[in-house]
Amino acid sequence: MKRTVGDFLLDRLSQIGVKDILGVPGDYNLQLLIQAERRKDIRFVGTRNELNGGYAADGYSRVNGISALLTTYGVGDLSAINAIAGAYAEYVPIVCITGAPPLNSMYRRRFLHHTTAEGNFEDVMNCYRPFTVAQARIAPQNAVEEIDRVLRACVRKKRPVYLQIPSDITFFEIDVCNEKLSLCQQTSDxxxxxxxxxxxxxxxxxxxxxxxxxxxxxxxxxxxxxxxxxxxxxxxxxxxxxxxxxxxxxxxxxxxxxxxxxxxxxxxxxxxxxxxxxxxxxxxxxxxxxxxxxxxxxxxxxxxxxxxxxxxxxxxxxxxxxxxxxxxSKITPPKKYQNIPAKIAKTENNWVSKGSEKLIQDRFWKRVEKFIKPNDVVVTEAGTSMRGVKILDMPSGITIISQPLWLSIGYSLPALFGSSLAQPNRRQVIFIGDGSFQLTAQEVSSFFEHDLKPIIFLINNRGYTIERAIMGFHSAYNDIPNWNYKQLFEAFSDGKPFFARQVVTEDDFESVLQDAEKASDQLCLIEVMFDPLDIPKAVQSSANMVASFNYGPRGLKELDKNVDD
Missing domain, CATH: 3.40.50.1220 (TPP-binding domain)
Incomplete structure (x- = not known):
């Protein structure tokens, strides 16, 4: 049967479980967006920039099983590539689609915008090769075979793939078979x-x-x-x-x-x-x-x-x-093993507010442990937030979204948007530092645009505390400007209501958490004010290992760093 190139790609994306395509419109991908707009099974969801779109696709994929990202050639591709490299490192399947220049212009090596004007149309593809498990430039004569090959690789290998769709071919009709994409995994010998x-x-x-x-x-x-x-x-x-x-x-x-x-x-x-x-x-x-x-x-x-x-x-x-x-799981064990160690009895978490006493990190995380509910999605940022969540006793059904290997700061906020979009009926909670938040803050507007209502714990310690612990407790390079975050959310909200509170003391925190529980119909911003040098012992110990490994004995001596502090 006949199908356009664009519709065939969208059919296949829908078949493998993609309901939303994240990304940013650009002149080389608008024709594919027109085709997506005509459908009911798949929609385009714009993000505030391509890097955020890549992070959002990562978060979406972690709870949905797969996702898709749409960018435009060159400027869009390369803006997103950090996010795609992170997804590659952490085994997150994302179908990266770029609207490429017209096929005839690439064959004729014309000097076009969004290129280096050297007639080289392999450079962007080559940038993506190390961070994707399959790549293809689509033409009418190869569309069916190449789209199916690349999508299979994404599903089977659980890593990103990359498709270039030239802007002049998406409405071309091609012959396609009336069968769904076969995704059967290879069985064992x-x-x-x-x-x-x-x-x-x-x-x-x-x-x-x-x-x-x-x-x-x-x-x-x-x-x-x-x-x-x-x-x-x-x-x-x-x-x-x-x-x-x-x-x-x-x-x-x-x-x-x-x-x-x-x-x-x-x-x-x-x-x-x-x-x-x-x-x-x-x-x-x-x-x-x-x-x-x-x-x-x-x-x-x-x-x-x-x-x-x-x-x-x-x-x-x-x-x-x-x-x-x-x-x-089905064989009969050859013997009964008795080596499960007796669990150390957990101390009951009977956190009680200490009144007007200033809230510190150790006490914050202890109270957070009681706040997390079964089946929550918990998103954490690199730094003190990730280490804080790591030590919590979690209830059943929790999904944790983080980047423990790639550790790109700013990742978590757009990833939260992606996971919230994919599973809007689950409670979604994020812990993010102010330094990381400032990298990708504009994605807050997307939560309001799509009526998503996560709980955002913004750890305001006026800079990069995890990096202070590694090197430079008082160095200016670890400082950041302090924003009025409530006013920022007001600017992004387009007049929609939201819950916003600032926490300084333990009484503040207890009161805010109780109020936040009642405000489940609104996005919640809980800004927690910590001293820049409030560094939990486990975080400092980890930071000392980083410093020792990164700088060596001479570096530590030159920088007057004592890792036993």
């Missing part, structure tokens, strides 16, 4: 699957202290449920790297805590480092999740990755993690 199962059963039969360590993107690869089923079948303890916080419920009885090398609790270190049969689920150690490479992992860890498993020096290619985990 039966003999390889059998071999790795046999090897694992051998290890389990000899083991006394098996355990599991959860890593990156298990939810996005569809491995959360089967991972939990395996852990429960074997009745073994499990720990999580920072990227896996709340991928399984934080109140699961077999969860023993977070693992981060030498910074882990003794109980977690013993369970993971002394395990004689450790299951690693898509584990990737980085500086920030291992306390700077201080992990001590058994060399024969069962390293389960999405499409291969490695045990010591043995590599089992062609093994689907989905099928392997499902099989492991």
């Amino acid at each position: 039966a003999r390889q699957l059998g071999a790795v199962l046999e090897r694992i059963e051998e290890k389990l039969a000899k083991a006394k202290n098996p355990s599991a360590l959860l890593g990156m993107a298990l939810d996005r690869f569809g491995l959360s449920d089967s991972t939990q089923a395996m852990i429960e079948n074997f009745n073994i303890p499990f720990a999580t790297l920072s990227a896996a916080q709340c991928v399984l419920d934080g109140d699961h009885p077999q969860w023993i805590g977070g693992y981060s090398g030498r910074s882990s609790s003794d109980q977690v270190k013993a369970a993971i480092e002394e395990s004689d049969c450790l299951f690693g689920l898509n584990v990737k150690f980085t500086d920030s999740n291992s306390s700077y490479f201080t992990q001590k992992i058994p060399e024969d860890m069962i390293d389960i990755r999405p499409f291969r498993t490695i045990i010591g020096h043995e590599v089992f290619e062609g093994v689907s993690a989905v099928e392997l985990l499902e099989a492991l």
